[in-house]
Amino acid sequence: MKKFITFTVGAIVAFTASIVNAADDVTIQLKWVTQTQFAGYYVAQDKGFYEAEGLNVTINAGGPDIGPMSVLAGGGADVAVDWMPSALAAREKGFANVNIAQPFAGSGMMLVCRKDRGVNTVADLKDKNLYVWYYGNEWPFLSWMNKLGLATDGSAGGVSVFKQGWDILPLTQGDANCVSAMSYNEYWQVLAEGLKPEELTVFRYEDEGVATLEDGLYVKEENLSDPAFVDKMVRFVRASMKGWKYAENNTAEAAQIVVDNDDSGAQTVEHNTIQMSEIAKLTAGSNGALSEADFNRTVSSLMTGGSDPVITKTPSGAWTHAITDEALK
């Protein structure tokens, strides 16, 4: 009898405690594995910014086989980090998602080529082996090739395109003339392999005018008609941007926080500190609100992707300032 009473009392206490302490639950799905590319969210969690806003946030890392849009569509997360081309493609195919914030103003995508394999300028790209990621990252490349007038089917006078795996070894140990890299991740892997910056020709998509918007926050459109959800997102974005600005100013600490949160044990502080300083360059231009000019630039880039554009109609209602207006007041 005594045990029963203790149990019931305990249950009642726990129940009431959960009602009193009802912090709102938010699940965020990241685009890739745990790394400082997502430092803002990990820092916000570790430093208590989310807690201060009354949020209980679960951060789900992504990976090679996880599509943030699919997870969002399946209800596995409230908000997802994804790149704009992928989100717009999903929207056109029937999944109504909306961009609520854009922490990354700049694009880190680049094509890294070896000078000793004959690539010094854009004109040298003809008839070379170019390695490109797909998974939604091929659009800037395809529209760039379209702009340069280079066919991508391997015909003479064009380029031979290969679907890059998840590393940069084709450039070092394979026969690639160029590989795709992010300024904050794979570029440093190339350098770690022993190639020096003066041996490389680097084409930044930003400089070539074909960059698209990268890491942004997306939610299901139907959730935005629920005022409680909107309020949750406002608080979430506010705390996340606080986390981002903190991370930009404290790169070493941010790197350590991210590595501590890495479940796979594969990340190193050294790699992530470098990554954080590079990421800071991309987030510095943004306070979280999406720039309409950038959005239009991305859309026009996506609609001119040659024979197989990712979107065929100009999207409407794909983004909203409602959340960031409130959050940044």
Place this chain on the structure above:
Amino acid sequence: MVYFWGAIVFWILAWGINIWIARQNESKVLSLFPPILFGVSVMFIWEASILQFDVSPVILPPPSAIYYKFISSIPILWGDFVQTAIKGALSGYLIGCGAAFLVSLIADKFKFFERGVLPIGNFLAAMPIIGIAPILVMWYGYGWQSKAAVVAVMVFFPILVNTVQGMKMSDKIHKDLMQTYNASYFQTLLKLRLSTAMPFIFNGLKICTTLALIGAIVAEFFGSPIRGMGFRISTEAPRFALDMVWAEITVAAIAGSLFYGGVVLLEKWVTFWHPSQRGRA
């Protein structure tokens, strides 16, 4: 709701027809109906469920959408098929089977070798393809050769295990009989032990048909030129062109089934004497 219950009723009717067909005498024509009826009823339930439960097309497309995509993309699908199934999977399958067969013959002749190789073969076979594929792509480049290598590695061990087991299956009494005929090692091998081993060998061959195609497709995830079934699946999925993904999956299913069916026909011809081929046991 109408569609959904209609699909369920259709399924029950189809099952009834299948039971009736099963009771008839075996006939090649009739035996085609049960799998087709079963498949069609599953398709109806699938289509009806999507309509009924309003499933978003970025999660699962309905069979009708897949069908339309399929017939409108035949050239692409054919090109992918040649790249993956013929150049990658088939060549890898033949290389792997050949190698496994040779090694098992050596293992059969030299017991010392067998006792050493089987545990190691166990170990090597247990290496998952997710680890082997990137390494082989690193070694053999992005072309079809690395895919064939992955497939060869994948099919090697099941064939080896089954062949070695099969070689042991000849009854002692049959082996003694061959000895009384003063048969040489090779005669015993050809006339008795290979034949008795055939059911086991084909067991392995059948399992490996599907492994081969999967191996080639998975290997393409780790790097490929811009064609091939694995390439198409891995790139169309993030574009949410799930109908294309399923169209490719359909091609894979058809190709794999035809391959399997081919091996089964071969098995019927070679092991006509085995109980499982002879009667309605």
Place this chain on the structure above:
Amino acid sequence: MNKRSWIGSDNKILPVVCIITFIVIIWYGFSIVLNAPWEYDKAKRNSITLSTADLVSQTWSQKRPKLPTPHQVTKEIWNTTVNQKVTSKRSLIYHGLITFYETIYGFAFGTGLGILLAIGIVYNRATAMSVMPWIITSQTIPILAIAPMIVVALGSAGFSGLMPIAIISMYLSFFPVVVGMVKGLKSAEQLEIDQMKTWSASKTQVLFKLRAPRSTPYLFTSLKLGMAASLVGAIVGELPSGGGKGLGFRMLSGSTFGNTLHIWSGLFSAAILAGSLIAIISIIQRVVLKRMALEL
């Protein structure tokens, strides 16, 4: 008459050791060959000429080698198992245990499903005719493509974590069991089935007393394949499941960061795991078949 001795005719240790030594020697040789192009490339860019001794020592100690040497792999495994706490996320044992649980669940589901389907196919012609072609077709569907869809679908139904991975693992492991057991259950000679009929045995009795024992060699071969398939399925299932845990994810993150040593150490751990599980099945097989006088 079963005396066992060190160099007895049944002993496995000596042959295995011999073959392993042989493989290791060839391995070191191949390390030089495969890692050499990168060394030459580096030397050319830095305008150094490589002596043979340099070449050998450097190809055996590259940071991201095409073919790491046995001692590099061993050192990496040692560092991530013995030198790490078992609960640390950098420990291979931690990830190995996670994959182990997923594999066992998937194997159990897969074997159960496989045996049930096999019995259904052998006993019910309607099932055999309609379902068998689809079972084979199911294996031609590349699981790597379906896995994310299964994870998302189960996730929205509330199942996450171990369950979707076990289902994916089951998907791969039930097939060898079905194929093997159908063959096995049918391998009873017609003569023997007729004899059971003369003893007026019921269908269940025929199943348990004739077909099941006759199918044991096939069952064990299939179980071994099924176990390997379960492990592959568990690893494939880990990729779309997020969470970043398990050997599969570890290998993949090694591949993502070009950390070939991670790939090789993960590969070897997975192989050791599968090898041990299969060895257990082999031991059970030998005991059972000896008692049934099917293997002498």
